[in-house]
Amino acid sequence: MVTIHTTSGKRGALTVDFPQQEQDLITGQKPSDHCAVVGVISNEQAYGYLVSSLKSLQHRGQESAGIAAYDGSMMKLKKGMGLVSDVFNEKENPISGNVGIGHTRYSTMGTKTLENAGPFVVSSASGYLAISHNGEITNAEQLSEELKKRGATFSTSSDTEVMLMELSKEIAENGVANGMKIAMSKLKGAYSAAFMIDDRLFAIRDPMGIRPLILGKTGNTYVVASESCVMDVLGGETIRDVLPGEVVEITPIGPKRILIASSRVEAHCMFEYVYFARPDSIIDNIEVFETRIKLGRVLADESMVEADVVIPVPDSGRAQALGYSQRSGIVYSEGLIKNRYSGRTFIMPSQVQRTASIKMKLNAIRSVVEGKRIILVDDSIVRGNTMRHIVMLLRKAGATEVHVRIGSPEIIAPCYFGVDMKTKDQFIARGKTNQEITEEIGADSLAYISIDGLVKSIGMPKQNLCLSCLTGEYPVNIPGEKYLYQKDLTNY
Numbered sequence: 001m002v003t004i005h006t007t008s009g010k011r012g013a014l015t016v017d018f019p020q021q022e023q024d025l026i027t028g029q030k031p032s033d034h035c036a037v038v039g040v041i042s043n044e045q046a047y048g049y050l051v052s053s054l055k056s057l058q059h060r061g062q063e064s065a066g067i068a069a070y071d072g073s074m075m076k077l078k079k080g081m082g083l084v085s086d087v088f089n090e091k092e093n094p095i096s097g098n099v100g101i102g103h104t105r106y107s108t109m110g111t112k113t114l115e116n117a118g119p120f121v122v123s124s125a126s127g128y129l130a131i132s133h134n135g136e137i138t139n140a141e142q143l144s145e146e147l148k149k150r151g152a153t154f155s156t157s158s159d160t161e162v163m164l165m166e167l168s169k170e171i172a173e174n175g176v177a178n179g180m181k182i183a184m185s186k187l188k189g190a191y192s193a194a195f196m197i198d199d200r201l202f203a204i205r206d207p208m209g210i211r212p213l214i215l216g217k218t219g220n221t222y223v224v225a226s227e228s229c230v231m232d233v234l235g236g237e238t239i240r241d242v243l244p245g246e247v248v249e250i251t252p253i254g255p256k257r258i259l260i261a262s263s264r265v266e267a268h269c270m271f272e273y274v275y276f277a278r279p280d281s282i283i284d285n286i287e288v289f290e291t292r293i294k295l296g297r298v299l300a301d302e303s304m305v306e307a308d309v310v311i312p313v314p315d316s317g318r319a320q321a322l323g324y325s326q327r328s329g330i331v332y333s334e335g336l337i338k339n340r341y342s343g344r345t346f347i348m349p350s351q352v353q354r355t356a357s358i359k360m361k362l363n364a365i366r367s368v369v370e371g372k373r374i375i376l377v378d379d380s381i382v383r384g385n386t387m388r389h390i391v392m393l394l395r396k397a398g399a400t401e402v403h404v405r406i407g408s409p410e411i412i413a414p415c416y417f418g419v420d421m422k423t424k425d426q427f428i429a430r431g432k433t434n435q436e437i438t439e440e441i442g443a444d445s446l447a448y449i450s451i452d453g454l455v456k457s458i459g460m461p462k463q464n465l466c467l468s469c470l471t472g473e474y475p476v477n478i479p480g481e482k483y484l485y486q487k488d489l490t491n492y
């Protein structure tokens with residue numbers, strides 16, 4: 001057992017179980033989302049629901065997993081590095097309690113250590129507070145300095161701990177509803193969170209609604225989760241999305257709104273629809289799979305080329321390739337096979353190993369490819385290494401032409417809202433012409449969907465989407481970057 005820090009605790013230390021396994025995790029070829037969050041309140045044990053929910057959200061983070069639950073007198077916490085199934089076993093219940101939250105992480109802020117893994121728990125004057133957070137607080141450094149001046153101490157480099165300490169301070173001084181309102185007016189950036197005060201469970205979403213968050217129900221168990229696919233897995237139903245700027249308390253008889261921002265400018269992450277979210281999820285009333293099919297259709301409208309077969313990059317380009325095939329009338333076929341047992345690219349500790357791992361991961365099917373003009377479809381290109389390798393694979397297998405079609409516009413700018421695209425020089429499309437990128441990946445032609453085509457496919461008003469990594473204009477003030485809205489968005 002390890003004791004974690006307390007603030008002005010009204011109770012003793014927490015019990016925390018940290019398995020001693022850590023890995024050097026390295027970013028892979030696709031951008032990764034920050035985290036998944038889940039919260040459960042039930043008349044049964046919350047643990048099994050939490051583990052199943054986290055497993056169905058594993059795509060949002062594979063670095064660590066954690067669960068905190070309140071058993072009537074204590075807040076218990078267990079977390080570890082690795083997949084949910086590495087850390088938790090549904091058959092055992094090491095964390096009793098009817099109310100709990102869970103988290104899986106892929107870090108974009110703070111170091112990749114167990115201390116920075118969620119959930120975060122603190123014993124405060126208001127009781128035990130626990131939080132699971134998806135997103136990124138863009139003013140975390142400034143807030144942590146202010147909190148330190150007022151006597152707060154931090155035991156990690158995570159922005160989530162800053163968010164928790166801010167909530168802790170304001171709730172202790174101003175009560176639950178007012179405290180949250182004040183804290184949220186100070187927090188900038190992206191945050192969808194499951195939050196607990198002892199046995200009370202809350203869902204919190206930032207005023208721009210950058211990351212998804214839904215409420216659901218299965219029997220007498222209420223759930224808050226990053227994506228609606230959780231409710232299908234649990235055999236329940238989605239009640240609704242948590243609205244941008246909303247705080248909902250999830251009670252044993254259902255959700256109850258605590259507060260909502262009086263003004264908000266929505267900026268839903270376009271990448272959730274393009275790549276991050278599970279295709280079977282519905283985010284802000286828009287189905288992810290259907291959106292990806294539409295992206296493929298619009299891509300075909302915008303950049304048709306004569307070819308014999310449409311081939312997806314597995315698994316990320318499948319729905320877009322299907323849409324492209326439907327609209328173009330060109331036959332769809334799997335032409336690349338993915339080795340599911342080759343290990344995760346992102347944990348490979350060197351570029352050499354990562355390159356070898358990519359080779360191990362994909363192979364071309366000669367009978368589909370040989371002598372054919374191919375349209376190769378993927379959802380996005382960030383660095384371009386994988387795409388270059390795939391084009392080469394197809395040529396080696398006998399493709400006569402390879403035309404690359406991408407279901408998102410050129411990514412040219414960093415994300416500050418919880419996605420691991422941080423440095424400007426990593427983007428293959430930044431500062432290059434289409435011809436230069438085409439040559440770099442070795443294709444015969446390359447086309448990205450337009451921003452208007454992307455917006456049309458998602459079907460949400462353009463001003464309600466975050467497109468910052470495509471435009472370099474941000475909906476919050478980021479030092480050194482263009483500020484899109486020129487006004488404070490977090491009015492409560």
Ligand code: SF4
Binds near residue numbers: 210467468
């Ligand atoms: S910058 Fe890009 S990846 Fe980040 S939240 Fe905005 S749309 Fe999503």
